Amino acid sequence: MITTWRLLFPINGANLLCTRRLATTQDSIVSKLKRNIEKDILPPKPKKPLNAFIQYFLSIKEQLHKEYPNCTQKDILKKVAEQWTQVDPTIKQNFQKQYMEQQSVYKQKLMDYKNSITDDQQMLIQNQLIKKEHALERSQIKQKLADLGKPKRPLTAFFLFMQDNKMLKDSQVSQKDWMKNISKEWKNLTMEAKNKYTAEAARLTEKYKTDIKKWEKNMIQEGHQDLLKSTLKSKRNTNIDKHKE
Template identity: 35%
Template sequence: MISTNFISKVFNAGRLFTLHNYFYIPLAGVKTKDAIELPEKPKKPMTSFFRFVQEHKPVLLKEQPQLKLTEIVKQCAQDWKNIHPTIKERYDNEYKAEMESYAKKHLDYSMKLTDEQKEYLKLLNREKTQSTKKRRLRKKLKDMKKPKKPPGPFLLYLIEQSNIQGRKINEMMKELKGTWHLLDESVKMSYVKKNEELMIKYKEDLENWETLMIQEGHPDLVRSKFLKDERPFTARKKSVSEKDKSESQTSDEKNIRNK
């Protein structure tokens, strides 16, 4: 089965040769004022297959403009598999030649970097890795159907008014923010109570879901607090015992000092 990531790469293959100056944009956690300008980084060449896709995709679309993205990818993969060896060799040779040139340019690029720029690159790479992990985690949570936290009192009011008036929530946000503050406290409390009821159900659903995730081998999706509570009884008993022992020792030390 062809992955979504693979399809995305193929679809954007034409962009891979775009040259631009590498002025790195700070990622999450990196302050703009700390941004450091970096020299132009050599672009890694496309592999033989992606080079073929870049040339072959427009031909397919011209002949069959109705083709969907997945169909284009499948057709490109099939055509690449059946391509004449001499043509494939040409693509391979072009790739190897560009890789040799790239290796030299990348070495020159690395040698020109200052210690400050190298440290900044390390920081950016760490941030990029963390950002990628977070995206993957969010996707996995969505795929595994994690229960969603219910809306707060104001949002419940906003959703209700949106349904009544037949308007989009983002259109009514500012307008109803002022109206919400003017509502009678008893009316507001009805939304607060509804939120509390939904929160009780949400917490129950979340605990049941986390228990299921542990059973199915997905502890990475579970809150650390819940994992702690799900430890075997002997482990929990040992932890409590160690805590009591520590508190007892502290108490004894205080008594000795007081004497």
């Protein structure tokens, strides 16, 4: 469904940026996934204290926004960084002292937090992490397959109908309401009118079957057999068995 939706409504710059971010290192992404898992299934984790510079920044941020209302957050931060180099050493020491005190409290809270986690929660974390790692792997593979020119699944009869009508969408109508209206129109469409889209969907499906077979043959010839669906399924099953051991 999501893939079909993207065919109808191509990704914008923000989505493209998200896609590019998938290229970050595996270790970094897995670490982020683990933090998200802990947030979902564990008690709130103690937050790290803010360093001396950030505490100083927060203490004068509101004042600077009033003095420079037209400055962006980036410009404000730049001004704070410049001021920080000229701040009285005594003031800096006070902020640093606050940070060290908060850091000491944080370490104790973190130790208590880790000791409070049960074996069952640890097991749950591990299982959830494995699932999210697999989801991430599938997402990265999907992007690689697209880069290698894998044919896209064709639209269904309904989505072909929706594609024909999307240019007529009233900008004042919400996406949700438009989808509801277009679904009602499809339901009330005559069988003769529907047959036009059904026949086109069938033609595209047959073309897709031919194209995907040709593409898979090329992938094997080019040494990309490890990316084919059957190979990936076998690999995932092997990895699951290893984790169970």
